[in-house]
Amino acid sequence: MNAFHTRRDFFGWSRGLLAAAGLASQTASLNAEPAPRPSVDEGEDYYDKLGVTKIINAAGTYTMFTASIMPPAVQAAVARAAKSPVRLAELQTKAGEYLAKRLRCEGAVVTAGAASALTLGTAACMTVANKSAPHDMPTDVAGHRNEVLVQKTHRYGYDHALRNCGIRFVEVETLADYEAAFNDRTLLAHFFNAAEHGQISREDWIRVAHKHGVPCFNDAAADVPPISNLWNYTQMGFDLVTFSGGKGIRGPQNAGLLLGRKDLIAAAVINNNPHDDCVGRGMKVAKEQIVGMVAAVDWFLSQTDEGMQAEFQRRADRITAHLKDVPTVTSQTFVPPVANQVPHLVIRYDQQRIRISPLDVAEQLRRDTPSIELNPATGRNEGSTGLPSDAGTIVVGVWMLEPGEDMIVARRLREVLTKAAAA
Ligand SMILES: *Cc1c(COP(=O)(O)O)cnc(C)c1O
Numbered sequence: 001m002n003a004f005h006t007r008r009d010f011f012g013w014s015r016g017l018l019a020a021a022g023l024a025s026q027t028a029s030l031n032a033e034p035a036p037r038p039s040v041d042e043g044e045d046y047y048d049k050l051g052v053t054k055i056i057n058a059a060g061t062y063t064m065f066t067a068s069i070m071p072p073a074v075q076a077a078v079a080r081a082a083k084s085p086v087r088l089a090e091l092q093t094k095a096g097e098y099l100a101k102r103l104r105c106e107g108a109v110v111t112a113g114a115a116s117a118l119t120l121g122t123a124a125c126m127t128v129a130n131k132s133a134p135h136d137m138p139t140d141v142a143g144h145r146n147e148v149l150v151q152k153t154h155r156y157g158y159d160h161a162l163r164n165c166g167i168r169f170v171e172v173e174t175l176a177d178y179e180a181a182f183n184d185r186t187l188l189a190h191f192f193n194a195a196e197h198g199q200i201s202r203e204d205w206i207r208v209a210h211k212h213g214v215p216c217f218n219d220a221a222a223d224v225p226p227i228s229n230l231w232n233y234t235q236m237g238f239d240l241v242t243f244s245g246g247k248g249i250r251g252p253q254n255a256g257l258l259l260g261r262k263d264l265i266a267a268a269v270i271n272n273n274p275h276d277d278c279v280g281r282g283m284k285v286a287k288e289q290i291v292g293m294v295a296a297v298d299w300f301l302s303q304t305d306e307g308m309q310a311e312f313q314r315r316a317d318r319i320t321a322h323l324k325d326v327p328t329v330t331s332q333t334f335v336p337p338v339a340n341q342v343p344h345l346v347i348r349y350d351q352q353r354i355r356i357s358p359l360d361v362a363e364q365l366r367r368d369t370p371s372i373e374l375n376p377a378t379g380r381n382e383g384s385t386g387l388p389s390d391a392g393t394i395v396v397g398v399w400m401l402e403p404g405e406d407m408i409v410a411r412r413l414r415e416v417l418t419k420a421a422a423a
Helices: 008-020 022-028 046-050 072-081 086-104 114-129 159-163 175-181 202-211 229-236 263-270 288-303 303-323 356-366 405-422
Strands: 055-058 107-111 147-151 170-171 186-194 216-219 240-243 256-260 331-335 343-349 371-374 394-396
Touching: 046 216, 055 114, 055 394, 055 405, 072 288, 086 256, 086 263, 086 288, 107 263, 107 288, 114 159, 114 186, 114 216, 114 240, 114 263, 147 175, 159 170, 170 175, 175 202, 175 371, 186 202, 186 343, 202 216, 202 229, 229 240, 229 256, 229 288, 256 263, 256 288, 263 405, 303 331, 303 405, 356 371, 356 394, 356 405, 371 394, 371 405
Parallel strands: 055 371, 147 170, 147 186, 186 216, 216 240
Antiparallel strands: 107 256, 240 256, 331 343, 343 394
């Protein structure tokens, strides 16, 4: 759907721009058409009412930028689900059964994001290994099986989601370390799918753990597309796999998928709301978002990898073409190897000729109206997993742009760079 697909949307947009420039009252009199009022169906614009700035997301599926926009069919399913109360447990169960079938795994549950799935999955393993676990976690687990094996290079900020269950990490580096690390306290073997380093392969990780009867968890939160990853890792043998709902799948931001072994998914459900005395009580996913997650999976499975990649490449190419004759500018599209595996546009230029740093370009685009957020790897060595960036690069994440926004980004980049070239 085009962002400017109706006159109303177009006028809504241009009024927003002009209002910001203090010109709204002037144009109101020039505009022959009466100002459109929001219909009841559209609802009131609470971003405007609250004074919250809407942004153009040229970054990617970042949590701080509210990740993704649900496709229109998903938005409609969410709005419709809001109209009827249901029994929460029944919705959770039936949504899970439907997802398991579509995603070719034994069991599934919609969680409040991938981080919540990490907690619920760990809680599930604790519950299968120790009967009183739902009540005991996280403070009363002394004496429980609670060691989680992990490669040293797979430690990350989301560790906290597992630690919420009272576990203790045990780090390994080599395959020999790993084989020697199993004991009667070992609960789980955790794997970070997009880790850039690590000596132990997925296959070895699973093989050795299963020899000891220990389940394996793979955090693949940001690792679609390709679409087939939604079943690749469970079929490879991981007992639990999580994906974020609000990233590439474009579901609600506070939803996610926990997929895997039937008994573990059942144990995850015991640790989830509507039950009270468990770690998952504060991880409620409302009926609207459960439905939104299921609808987003339906939408995502109706896409093709080729179709999505071609669309993202076309956006990158349009921006490249628009910057073609700006002095010294070169660009390249780059597809990160695991997480966010879609074309990103990486732009370089000679800062002797164009006298502005990429970080300052990002700041100018941020301050402008409409406000644009470039990929946070812009002007930095460290930003996004697997992206080749440094102090001299601008990175445009094109995949979360709404139709037409690629050219807004292209024009603003061209203006800022051209101005700095003349200075
Ligand atoms: C984004 C991400 C998460 C958290 O996902 P949410 O759905 O925001 O909870 C967890 N792990 C990894 C590797 C991620 O990239």
